[in-house]
Amino acid sequence: MKRPHTTIPRQSLWRRFLFPALVVLVIWLITAGLYSIGWKMFPATAIPVIAWTCGLGGALYRMLLVPVVAYPIAYPRGSSLVERMVICAIPMVGWSAEQIYLASGVFSAGETIYYAFSSGTLLLLACLFMEMGACEIIFRFWYKKRGQLENARYLGPVIALVAGLSGIFMLLLWEGGTRWFYYYQEGYKLLFHN
């Protein structure tokens, strides 16, 4: 099988990696920050606006929209797959780190490690797989059509897409997420209650 070959020019580290990463990071920080403190700072009439934009919008962004923001900036500038993965993972890693830090104030070190695999963080990971898989398929197809990508491969992105969708089903949709949660709790009991 021939290796994929692209004629998309590889721009500087700043343009292809750091700048898209900064955009992704800033949007996350603004939405999360405004949502967590906005209700104290702004008048009551503004709170529904903040709730919709930074609350719901921020949550959707964190879960689903990061690749939608990152890919149009990073892909045409020649970023590698690994760079795109790092960029897209920034909000997920940041949010999860915050949750794990908060958990470490309550649970033991071992429990905190297990907490890192709770539904919240895994769901973000599943969403990331799904979204990145979809974006990879779309962008590879698009640039192939434009003649800037030869020997495009789709198996990896399709696997990521399917894995992500399966994860979302397991974590969020299967009996409203409760089925997975009870398995997770059983795992906890096995590890820490025997």
Added chain:
Amino acid sequence: MQTSNIPSKHGMRITSIFLVTLLFIGLLPLNLQGQPADSPNIIFILVDDHRWDALSILDHPMVQTPNLDRLCQEGVRFENAFVTTSLCSPSRASFLTGQYARTHGVQNNLTPWNNNNRTFFEQLKADGYDTAFIGKWHMPGNLPQLKGVDRFITFTVQGGQGRYFDCPLIIDGVETPSRKHYITEELTDYAIEFVERKRNTPFCLYLSHKAVHHQFLPPPHIAGMYKKKAVPMPPEADNWVSWNLDHLYCGLIGPLKRTYRNYMEALHATDLEIGRLLDRLDSLGMSDNTIIIYWGDNGFFFGEHRLMDKRWPYEESIRVPCIIRDPRHRETAGKAAPQMVLNIDVAPTILEMAGLSPLPGMTGKSMLPFLSNVSLPGRDAWLYEYFQDFPYRVPNTQAVRTNRYKYVEYQGRRPDELFDLQKDPKEQHNLMGTAQANQLLPELRARLEALRQEVDR
């Protein structure tokens, strides 16, 4: 001399009088249901996650609870009823044992029930009661060997939480498919079947509903009933408050308003089923000898403090509805009792209602005196405790709640809290670090320590 085997007319009359007298004496202590007149039937109804203010008698802006309102009008509503641990399993064990979680050992939703725990059922059974536990058990480990329970109907699916629809039951150890589509109707059917049984003894029924726990699903004929009603939300909350916290595993990821309406509709459905049970008691002529005790197992946040769920020691979480309708105490019907009563008080109350003494080791106090006089002085402080329950990020907590103040000690990084409940009933202003706190803390800390020692004794 010939003796006749045929009794004389006089002899027959004496025999008849003797037999009638015997029959009369025998029937004297029995009421129409053939029960000892001084031993009332007792029905304890426990509803999951029912917060204290979700009653239409309290002018709740959305939910209609006509049957619970009826209980309030015919009985006493305890307006300061609390749970000592705001979490299903520990709270349920406290209702049964009259003990704190630190004593009965069910400290969270992961620590199992100890079969050596003694419940009020044991005493009631020994005293001749016919007993049944119907509904949610939800304590970790295998199903219990509950001493003194004649009929045990529960469910184990979804970690013991049960399902709202088509929930398989475990009836006296035998897995049994559901007969009714909706769990609250199913449990009420079994409850009614139990009270309808012909018996010569009083009964105690423990009816523990799955509702109104998440996923807060109402039955189809109720679903959408409150769709057009405005949802009252605290200023600090918004419709998406549950999306940005770690409420995924609470099943609370939906918009708060939808969750709220579903909860109220499920509660409305529960109220209707309670009404069906009350109506059946009426039609059987049993209401005059049947005490109804109604409690919530813990409260629930709907965005207050930007929280969902329960566990935290704030009022929305620890305060629950408590109604007792005792037909022997009609003098207080319709009154509200202000005393602070606790879930651990239920077991000694039930035992006293049956004329029995509390079991050794029960920490709770009987509420029965308040049913005849709602002005009697009650406790002036009590201990709240919470033991961490993975993966919920609520630290180990101990608090003292007095009539006016609440002082909370958290384990870990979270700072302690002190609230003046009279001036700040919504607990928005932590007084720690203020001059007022410095003045109050020595006494509150001493009180907390004294309560801990009292419970540990």
